[in-house]
Amino acid sequence: MHDVRGVLCNEADERRIAAGAERRGEVERRRKMVKPKYSLWTPGPVDVPVELLKEMVSPLVYHREGAFAAIYRSVVKGLQRVIMTKSPVYVLTASGTGAMEAAVANLVSPGDKVVVALAGKFGERWRELCIRFGGYVDELVRPYGESIPPEELERKLRTNDAARCVFATLTETSTGALNDIKAFGDICRRLNRILVVDAVAGLGVDELRMDLWHVDVVVGGSQKGFAVPPGLSFVAVSPRAWEQVERCRGARYYFDLRQFRRWEEKGQTPWTPAVSVFYALDLALKRINRKGVIQVWRARKAIAEFVRGRIAAMGLELFPQRPSNGLTVIRMPEGIDGTKVVDYCKVHHRMLFANGQAEMRGKVVRIGHLGPVTKQEVTKALAAFASGFRYAGGRGR
Amino acid sequence: MHDVRGVLCNEADERRIAAGAERRGEVERRRKMVKPKYSLWTPGPVDVPVELLKEMVSPLVYHREGAFAAIYRSVVKGLQRVIMTKSPVYVLTASGTGAMEAAVANLVSPGDKVVVALAGKFGERWRELCIRFGGYVDELVRPYGESIPPEELERKLRTNDAARCVFATLTETSTGALNDIKAFGDICRRLNRILVVDAVAGLGVDELRMDLWHVDVVVGGSQKGFAVPPGLSFVAVSPRAWEQVERCRGARYYFDLRQFRRWEEKGQTPWTPAVSVFYALDLALKRINRKGVIQVWRARKAIAEFVRGRIAAMGLELFPQRPSNGLTVIRMPEGIDGTKVVDYCKVHHRMLFANGQAEMRGKVVRIGHLGPVTKQEVTKALAAFASGFRYAGGRGR
Numbered sequence: 127m128h129d130v131r132g133v134l135c136n137e138a139d140e141r142r143i144a145a146g147a148e149r150r151g152e153v154e155r156r157r158k159m160v161k162p163k164y165s166l167w168t169p170g171p172v173d174v175p176v177e178l179l180k181e182m183v184s185p186l187v188y189h190r191e192g193a194f195a196a197i198y199r200s201v202v203k204g205l206q207r208v209i210m211t212k213s214p215v216y217v218l219t220a221s222g223t224g225a226m227e228a229a230v231a232n233l234v235s236p237g238d239k240v241v242v243a244l245a246g247k248f249g250e251r252w253r254e255l256c257i258r259f260g261g262y263v264d265e266l267v268r269p270y271g272e273s274i275p276p277e278e279l280e281r282k283l284r285t286n287d288a289a290r291c292v293f294a295t296l297t298e299t300s301t302g303a304l305n306d307i308k309a310f311g312d313i314c315r316r317l318n319r320i321l322v323v324d325a326v327a328g329l330g331v332d333e334l335r336m337d338l339w340h341v342d343v344v345v346g347g348s349q350k351g352f353a354v355p356p357g358l359s360f361v362a363v364s365p366r367a368w369e370q371v372e373r374c375r376g377a378r379y380y381f382d383l384r385q386f387r388r389w390e391e392k393g394q395t396p397w398t399p400a401v402s403v404f405y406a407l408d409l410a411l412k413r414i415n416r417k418g419v420i421q422v423w424r425a426r427k428a429i430a431e432f433v434r435g436r437i438a439a440m441g442l443e444l445f446p447q448r449p450s451n452g453l454t455v456i457r458m459p460e461g462i463d464g465t466k467v468v469d470y471c472k473v474h475h476r477m478l479f480a481n482g483q484a485e486m487r488g489k490v491v492r493i494g495h496l497g498p499v500t501k502q503e504v505t506k507a508l509a510a511f512a513s514g515f516r517y518a519g520g521r522g523r
Numbered sequence: 524m525h526d527v528r529g530v531l532c533n534e535a536d537e538r539r540i541a542a543g544a545e546r547r548g549e550v551e552r553r554r555k556m557v558k559p560k561y562s563l564w565t566p567g568p569v570d571v572p573v574e575l576l577k578e579m580v581s582p583l584v585y586h587r588e589g590a591f592a593a594i595y596r597s598v599v600k601g602l603q604r605v606i607m608t609k610s611p612v613y614v615l616t617a618s619g620t621g622a623m624e625a626a627v628a629n630l631v632s633p634g635d636k637v638v639v640a641l642a643g644k645f646g647e648r649w650r651e652l653c654i655r656f657g658g659y660v661d662e663l664v665r666p667y668g669e670s671i672p673p674e675e676l677e678r679k680l681r682t683n684d685a686a687r688c689v690f691a692t693l694t695e696t697s698t699g700a701l702n703d704i705k706a707f708g709d710i711c712r713r714l715n716r717i718l719v720v721d722a723v724a725g726l727g728v729d730e731l732r733m734d735l736w737h738v739d740v741v742v743g744g745s746q747k748g749f750a751v752p753p754g755l756s757f758v759a760v761s762p763r764a765w766e767q768v769e770r771c772r773g774a775r776y777y778f779d780l781r782q783f784r785r786w787e788e789k790g791q792t793p794w795t796p797a798v799s800v801f802y803a804l805d806l807a808l809k810r811i812n813r814k815g816v817i818q819v820w821r822a823r824k825a826i827a828e829f830v831r832g833r834i835a836a837m838g839l840e841l842f843p844q845r846p847s848n849g850l851t852v853i854r855m856p857e858g859i860d861g862t863k864v865v866d867y868c869k870v871h872h873r874m875l876f877a878n879g880q881a882e883m884r885g886k887v888v889r890i891g892h893l894g895p896v897t898k899q900e901v902t903k904a905l906a907a908f909a910s911g912f913r914y915a916g917g918r919g920r
Contacts, residue, residue: 162581162582162583162584162585162590163590164585166582166583166585168585170795171583171585171586171795171798173582173583174582174583176580179579179580179581179582179799180580182576182579182580182752182799183573183576183577183579183580184559184576185559185562185563185570185571185576186559186563186568186570186571186746186752186753187559188559188561188563188565188568188875189568189753190565190877191875193559193560219616219617219618219621219753219754220616220617220621220777220794221616221777221794221795221796221797222794222795223776223777223793223794223795224616224617224777224794227776227777230776231774236774254776255776258774258775258776259774259776260774347795349583349795355579355583355797355798355799356583356586356616356795356796356797356798357616357754357797357799357800376774377628377633377655377656377657377773377774378655379620379624379627379651379652379655379656380617380618380620380621380624380778381777396620397617397618397619397620397621398567398568398618398619398620398744398746398753399618399753400752400753400754400797400800401568401752401753402576402579402752402754402799402800403754403797403799403800478585478588
């Protein structure tokens, strides 16, 4: 088995080897391909500031060693300040969906009753996850574009004493709607429930104060408001939620938060982490916390209000009732295909907006401004949108 | 809730905000911290060639768009050539353990009987995962340092008709031992079992021919033989294994391979991938396949034989019976503490070797040479090891 000098080669192998002898040119040509032909105005991932990208060129530290522990602890501390919590935050090498799974797999035992408040794709993801992990889902559904009225959540919980965990979404990326997590937190605390919030898209953008608002679990990701490349996500877990985690009988291993807690004492993760993304995340958090997250919310709010003002001035309507400050979702008027707008802007302005997802495709256009974008940049993006909108047959005022 | 101008601030918040007003200096100081004080001679992660690190500075492409699909397909094609398979390969944003979980969660239904062949930490991880996901594990255990004799695997399988899946390890990183996967493949094909191989540490280093050797599932990671930063891992799945995946009733979502198959048609992943690591992995695979993986195995073998020769010349013994070409695990003689050797080399030579894990701590020293290291570099590392060994009280010949 060790002797690889052709002994075990068959013809197919030989062909593969021959094909392997490529000209060096191919690699160099490809390097151009990576350069994207557009700037990202999608609601995550967002364009990463070049200083953060450059962090990732640093050589790797070993993840079972002091130098990594220092970075890990710095990232956790930074996240605690952004999430406004004293509870531990665990950093997973996974996308935001992985962190959502971590929340469900560690809180929901097979047969548990749970309440899911949903009005969009990402609320539906909570439902799907809870079902997959054996939960009985009592759902509170509102039409796309709406936010969940807190009084309806309260009514739902009063009719369902058995559901211990409540799953909600801060910023529903599919519709651009923001939920009133503060009110949800009050209700859940009063009725003794565990409130789990998907803040993947909202963290560092829309206001969220985990401890003050009585949120028990907050889930986030690196590639949204922090403007870091994707690859890391996080789960913050309150002491009340920890009791539930310890009781949970669900199948979990990679996302087992008990393992994360054990390793965290050493400043390590149980499994090999995406070290390079840690570097970028650490710098991004330091930048946010230098300003203070409240200042960052304020800056994002100013940008969002500016965008909403311009959209209104064009005579267009927002899709959500109560919009997030991280993205602006614009309802396309009858007869205007949003897909055309998106495609036009990509080709002619090298700006990538997001289409609606699934059945929303063509009916809305989503402009992301989660990251540290300036008014000048947003103005250009809006001009591009306006020209795309006219191209698709729209009439601006 | 939207008005963040201090309305909801309490005192603790104000303190946080004040603390947020850090001097710019802190960020700049930290940037020095990231620079590791050693080169990595651990059996993964390994030092990443600077050209691969630089790939990650490229701006992000959007993962729901053609430019990403081109990179995704290029990576999958590259992996298929390295793994020597025509079967699909799915790329996960997770560490190697995540890919191991993907294999178990998609193959093992609660109540299933499985066979796990193990002789080290990573074999034990298969066992642990199978148990967590509800499997009944019939284990074939050999002492640390040994490889699993194929005839024992055959005997085990003949006494256990009900176990459909067999879990094994190509390169057992905790002991440095290599298993005879070719023989396992023959046995499993003859006895109609599904062979699942953890090749995380061995891929691109130790010989493995998935299709020719009748391996059904191969699991790998980015940060080992490919010398790419951690963050991505992969699962290659044969058509026979797919039948099992479709029958599997286990709880899974983030690692649900059926979702990966559905999205793969578009050249996409179901969840946001670690795009930057994809860039580096793509270039790494192109480099390997330009040479041809068989040539790469040969180069790694030459390095490994060189290291083993030097270790023998020092009068030291290898820990494994049948060593991998990716790492050399050296048994410390009575009275010599391997921890001292590792610490000395880290401080005085700025080279990081790996200690033994858990109960092996101090009893072995592990030198990783998984990546594209040269004879010159290895010679320096061995000189460092020799001086550390003398420092710890060892007597070289």
